[in-house]
Amino acid sequence: MFPARQPTRKATSRPSALSRFGPGSAKAPPSEAASSITSSQTAVSSSPASSVTSLPLTSETGEEPATNGQSNGRTTPSKSSTMPAKRKQDSLRPSALKRFSTSAVSLIKGQGQANGAEAAAPSAPVSGSPTSSVSSLPIGPEPVDASSSKTIDELRSKLEAAEDALAKETQMTAAIEERAKALEAAKAEYETEEVMQRERLAASIAQLAELQTQLAQSRDEIVSRDGKLEAARAELAQQKAAQEEARRTLESQLHDARSKLSDAQAELSRRVDELGEARRQADEAVSQRSALQQKVSDLEAAVKKTQDDGERERKGMSEEIAKLKEELKKAQSSGCILQ
Numbered sequence: 001m002f003p004a005r006q007p008t009r010k011a012t013s014r015p016s017a018l019s020r021f022g023p024g025s026a027k028a029p030p031s032e033a034a035s036s037i038t039s040s041q042t043a044v045s046s047s048p049a050s051s052v053t054s055l056p057l058t059s060e061t062g063e064e065p066a067t068n069g070q071s072n073g074r075t076t077p078s079k080s081s082t083m084p085a086k087r088k089q090d091s092l093r094p095s096a097l098k099r100f101s102t103s104a105v106s107l108i109k110g111q112g113q114a115n116g117a118e119a120a121a122p123s124a125p126v127s128g129s130p131t132s133s134v135s136s137l138p139i140g141p142e143p144v145d146a147s148s149s150k151t152i153d154e155l156r157s158k159l160e161a162a163e164d165a166l167a168k169e170t171q172m173t174a175a176i177e178e179r180a181k182a183l184e185a186a187k188a189e190y191e192t193e194e195v196m197q198r199e200r201l202a203a204s205i206a207q208l209a210e211l212q213t214q215l216a217q218s219r220d221e222i223v224s225r226d227g228k229l230e231a232a233r234a235e236l237a238q239q240k241a242a243q244e245e246a247r248r249t250l251e252s253q254l255h256d257a258r259s260k261l262s263d264a265q266a267e268l269s270r271r272v273d274e275l276g277e278a279r280r281q282a283d284e285a286v287s288q289r290s291a292l293q294q295k296v297s298d299l300e301a302a303v304k305k306t307q308d309d310g311e312r313e314r315k316g317m318s319e320e321i322a323k324l325k326e327e328l329k330k331a332q333s334s335g336c337i338l339q
Helices: 030-040 085-092 104-116 146-334
Strands: 067-071 074-077
Touching: none
Parallel strands: none
Antiparallel strands: 067 074
């Protein structure tokens, strides 16, 4: 064992970064912290990396626990009471690399073990060396008993419920504000529409008065037009009588014109018949002329053919005469007498 050192400053217990956000991050009362220091000094993490930070430490007065645990009902001395002072000092002051190389898994495992048995923070620097500030940092979270943890859990649940209720109230308030804005816009639109309706009503009333004035004028005009209509009817009756007389005259003239038209149509039919006969005779003459032209064409073709045949016969006879003359010359030259 090494001699106890007087603390150079008041021991403070600061929770680790992970234990601050865990379920047992609240500080325990002084009466409960003293009873939990002894039971939490022997807690060792199952992770190899975090075993350095969870080694048993000396108490605030410099005393070490006498036992490290029980095995088969027998009390065994702790390792810190049997190891040399130099080795014990080295084990109590791990290197900064080991203390900050803890993996996420070991941190989670250490958090799970810290909920059951919290480790006590050192009350004073372990060594007077310049590196003692690193080793004097808090190694584990503060001890928290079950009742405080339960109270914290209840308060946290109430806080979460309050936050949820606040979020719902905020959403409801936003919805109400949106609805109020929509209602205000609808109200403004309704007021604008009401003003427009009033303006249209005033215009309609003015238009109705104008229409009533026009109706009175129209009635007076209708009475005046009725008088004019009666006068027009009398004049129309006179015109109708005159038109009836003119119709009779025109009918007699039409009868005479129809008689003349019938005579002209008869004369036209006769002339059409004569024209048809003349056209038939002309068609027959054209047919005869076409037949004569065909005969002339046939005769011309026959004459041409005869001339061609005569020409071919003449050429053939000329060739035969030329051959005979040649044979005659040959016979005379050879001294033969032609029989």
